[in-house]
Amino acid sequence: METLLLAVDVGIFALLGGAIFATRRIRPPSIHDVAGAFQDLDHSISKFVPDLSAGFTWGEAVERLKAAGIKVDWPKMESSLAGYEAFRYGGRELPQGGEDEVVKLSMKIRRRIVGYRIKRESTSRD
Amino acid sequence: MDTGLRERVLAEIRKLVVGRDKEAELLLVSFLAGGHVLLEGVPGVSKTILAKSFAKCMGLEFKRIQFTPDMLPMDMVGGFVFNMKEKEFEFRRGPVFTNLLLADEINRAPPKVQSALLEAMQEVQVTVEGLTQKLPSPFMVIATQNPQEFQGVYPLPENQLDRFLMKITLPYPDSATESKIIRRNLEEMDAAEIREVFAGEEPEAILHQVEQVKVSEEIIGYLAVVAEETRKERRLSLGASPRAMVHLIHCARANAYLNGRDFVIPEDIKSVSSYVLAHRLKLDQSAVLTGTVADTSQVVQDIFTKVRPPR
Numbered sequence: 001m002e003t004l005l006l007a008v009d010v011g012i013f014a015l016l017g018g019a020i021f022a023t024r025r026i027r028p029p030s031i032h033d034v035a036g037a038f039q040d041l042d043h044s045i046s047k048f049v050p051d052l053s054a055g056f057t058w059g060e061a062v063e064r065l066k067a068a069g070i071k072v073d074w075p076k077m078e079s080s081l082a083g084y085e086a087f088r089y090g091g092r093e094l095p096q097g098g099e100d101e102v103v104k105l106s107m108k109i110r111r112r113i114v115g116y117r118i119k120r121e122s123t124s125r126d
Numbered sequence: 127m128d129t130g131l132r133e134r135v136l137a138e139i140r141k142l143v144v145g146r147d148k149e150a151e152l153l154l155v156s157f158l159a160g161g162h163v164l165l166e167g168v169p170g171v172s173k174t175i176l177a178k179s180f181a182k183c184m185g186l187e188f189k190r191i192q193f194t195p196d197m198l199p200m201d202m203v204g205g206f207v208f209n210m211k212e213k214e215f216e217f218r219r220g221p222v223f224t225n226l227l228l229a230d231e232i233n234r235a236p237p238k239v240q241s242a243l244l245e246a247m248q249e250v251q252v253t254v255e256g257l258t259q260k261l262p263s264p265f266m267v268i269a270t271q272n273p274q275e276f277q278g279v280y281p282l283p284e285n286q287l288d289r290f291l292m293k294i295t296l297p298y299p300d301s302a303t304e305s306k307i308i309r310r311n312l313e314e315m316d317a318a319e320i321r322e323v324f325a326g327e328e329p330e331a332i333l334h335q336v337e338q339v340k341v342s343e344e345i346i347g348y349l350a351v352v353a354e355e356t357r358k359e360r361r362l363s364l365g366a367s368p369r370a371m372v373h374l375i376h377c378a379r380a381n382a383y384l385n386g387r388d389f390v391i392p393e394d395i396k397s398v399s400s401y402v403l404a405h406r407l408k409l410d411q412s413a414v415l416t417g418t419v420a421d422t423s424q425v426v427q428d429i430f431t432k433v434r435p436p437r
Contacts, residue, residue, distance in 0.1 A: 042437050053431040059393040088436070089342045090389030 034084050035094055037102035044109040058085065070108055076101045131332070132384045134323040138183035141319045143176050144310055145303035151384075152294050152401055153180050153268070158336045158380035161291025161373060162247050162267040164232070164282075164405065168274055171296040172307075177228045177268040184329065185322035186225035187262065193235035195280075199242035203252040217257060222246050225262050232269040233279045240282065243267065244289050264329060284364065284408065291373045292398070293405035332383075339379040340389040344436035348392060349375060352399075355429045356407060361419050364408035374402045392435035400426050 031037045038058075045052055045061055052064055058081055066074060080102050083095035132151060139150045149165075153176070156163045165173045174190070181188035191202055204220030221227065222243070229235075229243060246252050250261045269290070271282075287293070299307060324332075349371050357365030378394035385394070400423045407422040419425055 038437070054434045055396075055431045057391070057393045057396055057435055058437065059391075085391050086387075086389065089345060089391050090340055090387070091342065 031099055031103055033094060034080055034097070034099045034102065035087065037080075037099035037106070038084050041102050041106040041109075044106040048109050065105065065109075070105065072105045072108065073101050077105060131323065135180075135183055138320045138323060139176070139179045142179045143172055144306045145299050146172060146176050146296070149176060149294050149296060150180060152292060152398070153177075155377055155380045155384065155398060156291050157184065157264070157266055158333065158383060159291060159373070159376035160264070160333065161376065162269070162289065164287070164290040164293040165268060165270045165296060166273055166293060167270070167296030168272055168298075171298060173270045173296055174228065174230065176296075177226070177270075179320055180268075181226040181228075182320040183323050184226070185324050186264070186266075186329075188226045188228070189221040189224040190228040190230060191221050192230045193232055193239065195234055195236060197235050197239050199239050200254070202239060203242055203246065203254055205254055217254065217259070219259070222252060223259075223261060225264055225266065227265075227267045229267055229269040231271060233271040233281055235280065237280055240280065240286060243269075244286050247289055264333065284406070288367055288369055288406050290405065291377065292401040294401055336380050336383045338388065339382050341375055341379065342389070342436075345378075345390050345392065345395070346375075348433070348435050349395065351433050352429060355433055356403070356426075359425060359429065361410055361413040361425055362407050362422070363410040364406075366403055366406060370403055370406045374399065377402050392437075396430050396435075399430055
């Protein structure tokens with residue numbers, strides 16, 4: 001009996017370890033500027049946030065991800081977004097730096113834990 | 127960019143009008159975009175007081191015309207009257223010569239009067255017996271109509287609706303807002319409490335700044351795709367006109383200005399799209415009969431959900 005329980009324990013811990021390893025295996029992509037970071041974030045949202053439609057805007061995405069309780073430095077993230085939008089739509093210079101928080105958000109979404117949380121939240125809202 | 131303008135306008139309007147912040151903001155967007163507004167709502171939902179308060183805080187000359195079925199175009203634009211002293215005909219200006227004209231119950235006026243007003247809206251001038259007179263600048267019309275009236279009314283045809291930059295529907299207030307309205311009306315209300323938010327020539331300067339707001343090629347491309355989608359949409363029998371898209375980009379510019387930006391982002395377009403587009407579109411009869419869609423606003427939202435903006 002004890003051996004059986006031990007085997008079950010080992011199995012559970014192995015599964016847990018495997019899951020943690022799988023999420024950590026997703027390495028941050030090599031991103032050098034804020035424009036690349038937002039392209040990557042766009043890809044992550046499109047793939048892993050099912051309730052944001054193809055027509056989502058950055059403002060809607062930020063609102064949605066904030067509501068999902070994702071912990072990143074939101075003021076920093078919004079400042080990066082303002083700089084990126086000025087570059088993208090206003091013809092300004094691409095701001096130097098500011099991509100770290102965007103990459104962090106993108107990684108959190110990719111690690112599916114967030115995706116699961118968003119999915120669960122939207123299901124419970126329905 | 128005047129980021130505080132919206133707050134200053136809303137603060138003044140709130141002194142008299144309760145729970146109409148969104149509608150007041152849309153009036154401000156229309157004003158900055160140089161367009162006219164159609165306010166739709168049942169009687170007593172503060173259409174007139176909202177328009178009056180808006181005119182007062184913007185420091186605009188305000189006139190109101192109550193439209194009736196027996197009205198003539200000259201009641202609005204003016205006409206020639208004989209001056210006994212000078213022994214000649216002289217032009218007497220009608221109430222349309224103002225900055226902000228409230229055209230109350232526009233759908234009760236006969237088509238001749240409606241088209242005279244719509245000509246004034248489009249050309250910002252009126253012509254009476256060959257004499258063309260420029261209207262004051264800025265010139266804005268806020269027309270109202272009651273959706274529940276069916277007798278003795280002349281509904282605006284599609285081509286005339288298309289001249290309105292926005293159609294804003296005023297719903298009944300919720301119970302909390304209604305309580306506030308009742309309480310507020312028990313107290314003494316004074317329109318004099320509303321102060322002008324501008325000083326001197328400021329409105330003209332602001333309108334000029336709004337015109338300088340940048341629109342990127344990608345944003346224009348995004349609008350073109352949206353326009354095409356409205357025309358391909360099976361639930362619609364009439365899609366958005368090029369004028370509708372021009373109006374939409376003007377509103378997006380005004381929205382960008384109010385948000386302290388000198389460039390338009392997709393959010394600026396999306397946030398005003400229903401108010402600018404919905405009244406110009408026509409639902410297909412089969413969609414109406416099968417009940418697949420409630421109204422054109424829903425179709426507009428669906429299209430914007432589907433079309434990918436430049437990101």
